[in-house]
Amino acid sequence: MSDVENLLRELAPQVLGAVVRRYGHFDLAEDAAQEAFLAAATQWPRDGLPENPRAWLITVASRRLTDLLRSEQSRRQREETVARQELPDGWLAPGADRGGAVRSDADDSLILLFLCCHPSLSPASQIALTLRAVGGLTTAEIGRAFLVPEATMTRRITRAKQTIKDRGGPLGPRFDMPPPAERVERLGAVLHVLYLIFNEGYASTAGPTLQRSDLAREAIRLARLVHLLLPDDSEVAGLLALMLLTDARRTARTDADGALVPMALQNRSLWDADQIAEGVALVTAALPRGAVGPYQVQAAIAALHDEALSAEATDWPQIVALYEVLLQISDNPVVALNHAVAVAMVFGPAAGLELLVALDGDERIAEDHRLHAVRGHLLEMAGDRSGARASYVAAAARTANSPQQRYLHDRVARLDS
C-alpha cells in the first residue's frame, strides 16, 4: 500500500466522524467522505500532500455533503414530500450522561464502529459498512475481497445505511456512544464483525486463492485501532492476539503451488516470530484481567501452537483443557470439532472419533467439509484407510475452496497409491 493510501485509510474514520458530528446525516456524509477520499487518492500523488490533509478532507467532504443535501432537499420540495417527523422523546429530556463532554477522534472511530455494527443489520452488511466507513475501503475493493460484483456491494451498503437511518428516527442515527447498559453487547458485535473479516481473509470461503491476506491485514489494523481505543478491555486484546497469532502462520500455510499445508507439516521457521511475540504478550497480559472471554481462550490456544517447536512438542493436554473452557463459554460445533482433534492427539484417534459422533447429529456442522476432513485424518491415524478415503472424498465434495479441494484430493491419491 502506498503512503497516501495508508494515510487516507487512517484518516477515514476521523474525517467521517468530524463531518457527521458537525452536520449529522450519517448516510450522505459517508458518501461525501468517500468522494473526498477518491479526490485525494487522485490529486495527492500528483500534486503532493496538502499542508493539513485531515482539514483538506473535512473541507472537501463538507462541501460535497452540502451539495448532496441541497439536491436531496430540492428533490423533496419538488415531490412535495414532507420531511417533518416527530423528534424522539430522548431528545427533549436533559440527558444526564451527555452534555459538554470533550470528545476526540478516537471516540469518533469507536462510535462509527458501533454504528456500522448496528444490531439491526445482517453480518454481511455490518462487514461491508465497517470496511467502507471505518476501514476507508472503496466499494469496488470490498466487492473484490468478497468476490461480489461492485453493483451488488453498492446495493448492500446503501441498504445498510438506509436501515441505520430509518432506525435512528427523523435525523438518522444519533452520533453518540451507545448507552452504558448496551455497550458490552454492542462491543461484542463489533468484535464479531472484525473476527468475521479476519476469517474471510484468512480462510476464504470460496475462490481460487486460499487467503485473501488484505482482508486479514485490514481486520488486524481495525482490531489494533479498537485495542488502542479500549486498552483495558481484555477481549479486545484477546481478539487482536488471536489474529496476530493465527496470521503469523500465513506464509507457511500454503506451499509454492498454493496448496494447503496442515499445521503439523508446516515449516515453522516461516512463522512470523515478531507477530507471535506480540500476540503472546497481548494474551499473557489480558488473561489475568477480569473474566476470561472466548477470544482470549482462542488466542491462548493459538499461542500454544505457535510456541511449540514441532507438532509433537505441542502441549496438547493444555489445548484440550482450553477447548473445554471454550465449550463451556459457547456452544459452537467448530470448537467441538477442534476439541475432538486435540483429544485424539492426547488420547489417540479412537477417543477423537467418538466425540465426532455427536457432531453428526448437529445440523450446523453435519454437512461442513471440516467435519469430514477431520474424520478422514483420525481414521487415517487409526489405520482405517478405506474409511479415511471415503471421508476425504465426502469433504472435498463439500468445499468450494480450490486449495482445500486440492489438498483433500491429494490425501485420497496418497491413500490410493
Add this chain to the structure above:
Amino acid sequence: MKYMILLYASQQDYEAMQGKSPVKEAWTGEQLGAMAAFMEKFHQEIAESGELVDAHGLDAPVHTRRIQMRGGVPVVTDGPYSEAQEVLAGYTIVECPSFDRATELAARMSQCPPGPEGAEGLYTDVRPIIEGHEYVDV
C-alpha cells in the same frame, strides 16, 4: 463546535407581550413570568454544563435600521419589516460536541411555556457556525 439557536417573532408578537397588540391577544403576567423563569433556568443549566457561549434577545423589529446599496451609495431604511413578518428575535450560541447535541438543546428550548396563542407552529432553528480553523483552501 459552535451552533446558533435562532428564535423568531414579529412586531405583533412583541406588542402582544406588552399587552398592546391590536391583532394578537395579550400575554398574562403569569405567562410572561413562566417564560422568563424557563429561559433563565435553561440558560443557567447550559452555562453550568459549559455549553453556553452567548445568548441575547433582540429589541423590537420596529427598531431595525437597514442599510442597502442603491446606485453605489448606502441608503438607510428605518423599519424595513412588516408588522406580521417573523424576524430574528433572539439567539443562543452553544458550544457542544455535535449537531445532535445542539439539536437536543434547541428542542429543549422550544419547550418554553408559550403565550396566550399556544405553542402550535412556533419554531426554532439551529445552524452550525463556521469556524475558520476547521476549513482549508482546497
